[in-house]
Amino acid sequence: MTVHRADVAIVGAGLMGSCAAWQLASRGLSVAVLEAYEVGHDHGSSHGRSRSFRRAYADPLYAAMTGLALEQWQRLQDESGTHLLTGTGGIDHGPDYDVETLSSLMAAHGVPNELLSAREAGTRWPGMRFETDAIFHACAGVFDPESTIVAATSLAAAAGATILPTTRVIDANMMPTGDVALHSAGGDQIIAQFAVLTTGAWLPDFSSAVAEFAGNSEPVLPPLTIRQQQTFHFALRPGEHALPTFVHKNGRQMYGMPSGTDVAVPAMKVGCFHDGDVTTTEVRDQHITDEQRQSVVEYVRDWMPALDPTPLAESSGLITMTPDGDFILDRNGPLVVAATCSGHGAKFAPLIGSMIADLVTGAAQPTPRFQLDRGASAH
Template sequence: MDCDVVVVGAGLTGSSAAWQLAVRGLSVTLLEARTIGHTDGSSHGTSRIYRRAYADPHYIQLTGQAQELWDELEDRSGTRLRTRTGGLDHGTERRPEALLTLMKEHGVPAELLTPGAASERFAGMEFAGPVLFHPDAGHLDADRTVRAGVDIAAASGARVVEQSPVTGIEQPADGVLVHTGDRTIRAGHVVVAAGPWLPELLPSIGVLPRLPRTWVTQQQVFHFRHRDPRAAWPTMVYKEGIQLFGLPSGADGGSTPAMKVAQHDGGTATTASGRDRVIDPASRETVTSWVRRWLPGLDPEPVAEASCLYTMTADEDFVIDRIGSVVIASPCSGHGAKFAPLVGSLVADLVEGGRADPRFAFRA
């Protein structure tokens, strides 16, 4: 064997899996088709929502487990990766009252605010109904998180190879063969953490029973400058007719304070290799109109905009399971970033013979 495990993809999932595997004493080769930190996939940028508010108790529980591993990653790397701002959830379909009940049942601090109280506390934001506030929410830096995972993996003995796209994976009687353009690596296991390239790479692996259908959509994000540059806003999730989210932009929005606001739903079907990066004018109009109505503290003309990729499943659950010596890891559907260190741990458990979380197991 050339190594114990090959990890394909050095985004949030692959980098987290690599450091978890390496610190457990396994020999790891981490393959990245491009360069570490590239902007073509779903793991780049300085601003992703970090929150614990979910309408699903399973994910609330997982956010607690992830929080402990975020602490470990920050301690090991010596880098602050998360910024707590508090978070808001509102809109009739977001059901703030029901969320409050779930949060209390799981011991997560939260409170329900009236529209007036929320607007008074968060000047520049307006609301039409009850608002859930939970102080543990904030945002995380995806770029720094990827770099932290890669650096810890390398310091623990992992071999990191950039510009090395995988062209095929075979499962002989013992272990796997991972083919790239210029080499074949024999390993005990392979972790496929290819993000939006997963649907394109799957045919090279062969038939995987019960693997759910996955597809890729191109989404748009928009950055709006604060009218008051001293304003400090929480993150937010809104669901009523449309699904929107917002959070501080970080460096993604430029040199002056801004908020990133985007639709979670919608999007245009595409592929990781075939995306056009053209911003959908209908999405821009939807988001800017919403900002103009409900966020008067922002200038409603975007100062920056970009496209991003979602890898979707029909039930919006992740896919983290194994068949033979191949582990597939796709914490997808637009809400996986906050779980990155936990996903790395779940992947390492599978490599070491553990069982998949039933919610994330292969399924039709």
């Protein structure tokens, strides 16, 4: 049995865990990162080469956080010397939007934006179809998750962090000293002053540990829904210009963004939010049904004439939803839980890493809406 010691042990090396490692190591703490698979695996939520960065939030909390996240993205790029975030602009449209209210709130948080009629939007982007007013903001874009993980873990390692791939943590306990003891499936032990759970869809595996650190005999995690989310890549037709990231709310929420290097030709990655099957990490099989595929193909055929509606490639990932759609980012004693971002947290990864570091060091208290026991502060 090997015993590792660190100031902070982080369980999970996806986007949140890798960014937490970078932020904590840069503050001078010794960090051990424990990943059940190889770093950069495709079993969870952080794989692939394209995720959207958008600032079109009607919720003031998240609207403000997007600005702070943008600052941290720039810091991560500067420190790593890696280009991660590419501007594309972002367009939001559909009858389920109140674009005037959204525009005002974005402007109040320093996000320049344009309100466009359907005709104006269609003239600017003839490769998309619009039936309602739209809102465009130029500071939206896409980032590369896999390169982000490499950049953050490389910076953490350069600052002294230990990265332990293929180290599956199976339990966490409070020691009489007040430290945290983590136990791996291989029999190793990791002792740390603080532990951080950035486990994503594997958070339910730690429900007993979370309850123990919260001082409860009953589970304290809110009900979580884990879904397999699938996305499809569609090539731009010859002569068509690049399209912005988009969200289209028309009874369901469709979204898309440039595919990046996930495919070898200019393409868009398109998906339907919440259309995935409810699953668990144990039974999820990455199977995509013909019905799920055809639903997105029909959307592309009807709404995106710039794209060839035959998918070039497809992939799936896991999203873990709380009942209210807010994150979980809380601390109980020496345990920080930062493992559920309800399908919209990736864009905040460098900021969440900083927020985790603030919780560990005591520089900040948990945001009430992100606490495990939201109580009356839930919205």
